[in-house]
Amino acid sequence: MKEVKSYKSILIQFQFVLFFLGIFLIQNCFDLHSESKQESQLQxxxxxxxxxxxxxxxxxxxxxxxxxxxxxxxxxxxxxxxxxxxxxxxxxxxxxxxxxxxxxxxxxxxxxxxxxxxxxxxxxxxxxxxxxxxxxxxxxxxxxxxxxxxxxxxxxxxxxxxxxxxxxxxxxxxxxxxxxDNFLKTFFAPILLVLSIIFLGFYFLRRKEMIFFNFSILLFSASLIEVLNGFVGFSLRQYAAYIVPITFLNFTFFPFALLLFLISVFPPFFRNLFKLIAIIHIIVFTLSIIQNYESGISFLNSEEDYNWIVVLEACVAIFSSFYVFLKGNRKLREIIIGILIIVITGLHDTLADLEIINHQLRIIHYGFFLMLGFFGYYVFKHYLELLHSINRMNSELRIKNKELQRLIQIDKDLALAHALQKSLLSSKYNEDDKVRIIGFSQNLESVGGDYFDHTKDSMGNWAFLIADVSGHGISSAMVAAMSKMAFVGAGPYLQFPARVFHLMNRHLVGKTKNLFITASYLFIDTESYIATFSNAGHPCFFLIRNSEKEVKQLTAKGKPLGLFSHQSYAEETVSIQPKDKILLYTDGIFDLLNEEGESFGEDRLKSLLWEYRFHNIQDLSSILQDSLFRFSNGWKHQMDDLSFLLVEIK
Incomplete structure (x- = not known):
């Protein structure tokens, strides 16, 4: 549907046109002063x-x-x-x-x-x-x-x-x-100067709005032209050595200031074109001044040399204005009208100076009034739109602040959840005269679904559990906490891995909301050096023995916890020796990616463990952590929570 202008918008534009028609009539009224004596002046x-x-x-x-x-x-x-x-x-x-x-x-x-x-x-x-x-x-x-x-x-x-x-x-x-004859110019100049200061203030309030700064410069240049080109300039003739250069330099600067304003308003293509013309303008003016330096600079002679660039600028501005107008950019219609007015009036006077057309009347000052009026209307409208946008931004900011407060509260809750999760986990380092333990965990988010646990029974034997809840984040962390409680409840049966998983599964089935837990459990009898282990859908763990030819994989069959009731789990045993090392881990290590999208993988992990098998457990743990960190470029390509538990038999 075609957009219909509001009555208020049409009325404002109508009043605007009437205002400038009134200025034109006032100027003509002042001219009647001399016209009333035209006959005597002719005599x-x-x-x-x-x-x-x-x-x-x-x-x-x-x-x-x-x-x-x-x-x-x-x-x-x-x-x-x-x-x-x-x-x-x-x-x-x-x-x-x-x-x-x-x-x-x-x-x-x-x-x-x-x-x-x-x-x-x-x-x-x-x-x-x-x-x-x-x-x-x-x-x-x-x-x-x-x-x-x-x-x-x-x-x-x-x-x-x-x-x-x-x-x-x-x-x-x-x-x-x-x-x-110069009353209107003299009266109009201080108004332009005040407006220039006002828009300069707008610029400092809104530094990114270059339109205000450029319009302020344009107004200031126009005010100098108006005030120095009439009665005030004549009154200051004793300072002609200063007034004349300022006047001529400002005549040259005004087209440049107009180009700066157009650069901040027009579409990108014309913006770049105006930038190029502005540079050419400065170069031509500088060369013309140098060329006409004879016992002091002759501005009038140099004007003859650079008037052609003013004509070129006028032609480009007229073409670009008609192009943008025909493209239907309604937001720029006031700018286009203002540009056409000042360019056509300025072109008329420039061509008269070049004697290409006969001089009848200098109309550039009428062009000033109308151009600055249309430009001012555009900039004030732009300012009002800016105020409306600021109000909208303030409303959005209030909404964002509420959202931010909610997110801050969520962050606080996450921090508390992280602290609570840490309190549920076993320490990352432990040892006695038979076993040394080092653990590591790196969550994808503030809290995660990986956890490990290690504890001793009354006989000094050690039990180790590492578990991985599907998914990651808060929900996984909650299920991990439930799993921890289930493991604590199975404490009397630590020496029976299959029984531990059976009891944990019975407590978790129907309570995990479609989440499940994979886990590996290892029980070490420190007197007999026999290790018993079970697996609940978790990756196997590795035995690193210096006397073997490679890293040994240990696994047992079993399905994840929390999915099926009455689930049974297999038990396996292995004899262990002093200096043996055992690595329990989660599959987040395998899923770790590098910048090329390659995964860390099982083979890379086994090779790393075998290469550094003779290092003590502290060094091996540091090497493993550092390798994972560097492989993922500082955890940038981590896809899941990852953890490992490294056990050394003394």
């Missing part, structure tokens, strides 16, 4: 006065000495020319209009060259500022001197002279007009 415009120019290869200290026939008329709507290398340009026009003004000034919107202004023979204005793009307000003598002559000396490759409006005005009116 004051230098373009309505006859204008003349003269080129000179040398500086003329008194331009009044230039003869009339050397002055050439300038065509309509022009006060500038293509630069001629190492030549001075002089422009002359009448100053008779200043009679109508109380405090006359010559207002020039842009004159980027170093210039001198003569009123008659008097020098009324000198500037040596390089790449100065802010207006000039040139105070004039209220008494006409006949002509105003301006001397230009430019190192800018593209243009020399004055551009756009050049008007005679009253000084106070010029300041008011300049402020009103």
């Amino acid at each position: 004051q415009s230098i373009y309505l006065i006859d204008r003349y120019y003269f080129w000179s290869s040398e500086e003329i200290l008194d331009p009044e000495t230039i003869s009339k026939d050397q002055w050439l008329p300038i065509g309509n709507n022009s006060l500038g020319f293509k630069t001629k290398e190492k030549e001075f340009l002089y422009i002359k026009f009448s100053d008779q209009f200043i009679r109508q003004l109380q405090s006359p000034i010559l207002y020039s919107e842009i004159a980027i060259e170093t210039l001198k202004v003569f009123q008659g023979k008097d020098i009324v204005y000198i500037t040596k500022d390089l790449d100065f793009i802010f207006p000039h307000l040139i105070a004039l003598n209220p008494e006409p001197k006949g002509n105003i002559i301006i001397q230009f000396q430019s190192r800018y490759n593209g243009f020399i002279g004055m551009d756009r409006e050049v008007i005679f005005k009253n000084h106070s009116q010029a300041l008011i007009d300049l402020f009103m």
Whole structure:
């Protein structure tokens, strides 16, 4: 089913569009201030006065000495020319209009060259500022001197002279007009700066959200462009050595900041593309600065060199925006609209600077308002989604905390079960003057189903039991505890292995819930050196005798405990000798795997026992433990509980 937008969502977007239409209308209202005096301004415009120019290869200290026939008329709507290398340009026009003004000034919107202004023979204005793009307000003598002559000396490759409006005005009116024309920029800049600080705070609160950091940088760069490109920049002209480089560097940095923001928003393919373009942007700008280093860096000349990368970035951004839009990524629709607005307006002004299209109106600032509005809407929406996700995460965290508390309690219970199981087992080392015993157990989990036991009767004879409950974990550990109790109950019959298993089986049948126990039992008469043993479905045990040719296997028939009632078990006997060693073990040793998936196996165990048969029992036990540990790479490939009991006859 097609998703239907909620009324609230549509209303928010509608209000958002109305807000920016209102900003646009406010800007136009401010422009009406000057439009209301359009007729009077046209009467004051230098373009309505006859204008003349003269080129000179040398500086003329008194331009009044230039003869009339050397002055050439300038065509309509022009006060500038293509630069001629190492030549001075002089422009002359009448100053008779200043009679109508109380405090006359010559207002020039842009004159980027170093210039001198003569009123008659008097020098009324000198500037040596390089790449100065802010207006000039040139105070004039209220008494006409006949002509105003301006001397230009430019190192800018593209243009020399004055551009756009050049008007005679009253000084106070010029300041008011300049402020009103740039009011919205001046007002908007601190708002952008505050928003930049806010989103920087969002970034520090959520360090992984680079979108906030990149958007903060973009806002900061936009605030500098807005504040320094108007009335404030003009007011700080005494600091032009600092303001001009900051302004030009920021003009170059803003596209880079925009790329950083797009990198944090767009899909991976375009993200990598924007990263590549960002690197190219930095390289081209650096090379253009180095190339145009002549008695100080010329930013305007370098701008001519790197404007093409801005055009390339614009084309890529437009293509990628349309591609993502056509793919139907609804989450990025505000970003796409914002990108198209700023890219198209910026591309228009860049192409105008390159004189590819005719300049009518600079629209980049309108693009700023709309772009940052759409971007801001997206980031705030992203922040709200983030808050909702944090709330969801908090809810999930509370649930996880409850689950964690439950798991902690389970761990405590497991630790207690482990301690209880250890208390049920016999010690891992024991000996007297006839027998020495060493045991080892490695559970797959905290508790397991393997256990061994050894005890003496009143005559000093030894009984040994090793058992393995099917499965592993808590249930197996509980059955192992039951089995231990059953073995303790068979204590009066230790010298009869078959009787011990019969009694244990009778106590366990019907109580193990489909679990069963395999076991080996060995009774050693220390006076006669006769060992009697029985087996309940368990692997055989090994007799290691130095005088034999190989390890001897000892086994007897019998089914596991806990499965069948009235089960009988066979008994076997074997004579033993001093220095004999006997190994009882569980099948977890055979099931142990290495990294290649090979099992330890019975043959490997027998070979190990035979190779180290002459070692004492402590060394043999350590060798066996270490071999198992290394084979499984630190028990990483253990598949089941494993245990062994090593007995040595003294």
